[in-house]
Amino acid sequence: MQEYKLFIGGEWTDSATDKTFYDINPATLDTLASLQVAGKDDVDRAVEAAWEAFKTWSETPPPKRAMVLFRAARILEERKEELAVLMTQEMGKVLPETRGDVQEAIDITLYAAGEGRRMLGETTTSELKDKFCMTVLQPIGVIGVITPWNFPMAIPAWKLMPALVAGNSIVMKPASDTPLLTIKLVEVLMEAGLSPGVINLVFGPGETVGKAVVHQPEIRAISFTGSLETGKWIMGECAKAMKRVSLELGGKNPIIIMGDADIDLAVDGVLWGAFGTTGQRCTAASRVIVHEEVKDEFTKRLLGRTQVLRIGNGLDPKTDVGPVINESQLSKIEKYIHIGQNEGANLLTGGKITNPGLPGFFFEPTIFTDVGPDMRIAQEEIFGPVVSLIPVSGLDEAIEVANNTSYGLSSSIYTRDISSAFRAIKKIEAGITYINSSTIGAEVHLSFGGVKGTGNGFREAGTDAIKEFTEVKAVYFDYSGKLQKAQID
Ligand code: NAP
Helix, strand or coil, X not given: CEEECEEECCEEECCCCCCEEEEECCCCCCEEEEEECCCHHHHHHHHHHHHHHHHHHCXXXXXXXXXXXHHHHHHHHHCHHHHHHHHHHHHCCCHHHHHHHHHHHHHHHHHHHHHCCCCCCCEECCCCCCEEEEEEEEECCEEEEECCCCCCCHHHHHHHHHHHHCCCEEEEECCCCCHHHHHHHHHHHHHCCCCCCCEEECCCCHHHHHHHHHHCCCCCEEEEECCHHHHHHHHHHHHHCCCEEEEECCCCEEEEECCCCCHHHHHHHHHHHHHHHHHCCCCCEEEEEEEHHHHHHHHHHHHHHHHCCCECCCCCCCCCECCCCCHHHHHHXXXXXXXXXXXXXXXXXXXXXXXXXXXXXXXXXXXXXXXCCCCHHHHCCCCCCEEEEEEECCHHHHHXXXXXXXXXXXXXXXXXXXXXXXXXXXXXXXXXXXXXXXXXXXXXXXXXXXXXXXXXXXXXXXXXXXXXXXXXXXXXXXXXXXCCCCCCC
């Protein structure tokens, strides 16, 4: 079993604590690695190393910084299969999905590398004669990055690659359930020529190590992806310190199925949205808002397809649905089944912890019908293979139900009517809307993020990727040779 120290200043160094924790395969419960837990002093050391490295890295021309990323993308491509297998062992999702996760990391690496020759500011006019105005993008400094476990390589890459090409240095705390894939990503970057200290890794519980990163006074900005609860706390702490913070949080993503929808296509989309990644995606379809006209037919076809899904080890090509991430997540899902039943929803199928001949954390794909829009199972993020069917009688009601949550990440509508599609685009409160496709499957050249409780206005990836990790400076160049006063002269 591999043992990991902390990665600080380009070296694997001992932590100041004598604590370790273990990285466990959620399907087999095999131990994959042990990792040292960082203390507050280690976080301080990591920040010091990052500021030291920042001096040179921020002065390196962006196209040269980008070359490191281009080389990293090539190495990731060569190791894609090996990394995907390791990811399935560490996180549980099925191999085609972990291949997709690594591919997303490759895509964002190439996309961010391309920004090395763009990083566009603006040139604009001046209200005064002989004066030139422009904006330039500058790195922020040392950034604290805190990530969840459900996209072990894609989410770290979404943050690291734009932050790096923009000239920042990083102190990163990956999720305790999936640190290995972050380590592999950083190893690839070092192999590609990243200077020591530009990325530093500290491991351990969010409650101690994550908090130490958030509270470290020399860290200028926090980039966080995770739950609403943690995100709210981080935002509050950053507000007290006037620290910049970008948040990508949870979702309670709706799929609307109208009476004119292609039902088989909608069933495909709901199956993939609800049970892909065992329902553990921020964009998972956890609410299906279905028109009364097609409710019975849709429910019958969805039930048939759900009951034949095969649960098992994600490395087995016959598996459709892998394990959930850990025991506490398994208990949380089970708790929500009782909540749904007590609220009066109808448990159509699933609802139980199961054992496909492995000791890990498996839960049956579950469908609730006759769900009311205000029930807790229709409001709170369960983050497991559980979908709630909510009947409605028209588009306005469907949109009202879709918007009736504190989240606003992804959304979808199945309809053949172009007016319904455009009304949904306009009226659904979400950062993403799909037409005739599921709620999942973002592409890296489009901005990603959500509204309301899903975030605080930032977007990742796409043309917004660089904005999250740069400060804008307005530059005024007066060549008139005299004092000119804007708004006065
Ligand atoms: P989480 O419990 O909030 O943890 C996320 C990260 O924060 C982990 O590294 C965790 O460390 C750390 N952490 C926990 N408490 C902390 C604290 N007080 N201060 C600083 N760091 C802290 O979320 P999760 O269960 O890992 O991830 C699932 C959630 O992420 C879901 O809500 C999902 O919707 C959301 N998510 C959102 C997006 C998006 O882009 N919008 C994408 C993926 C996932 P430990 O691992 O040590 O606990």
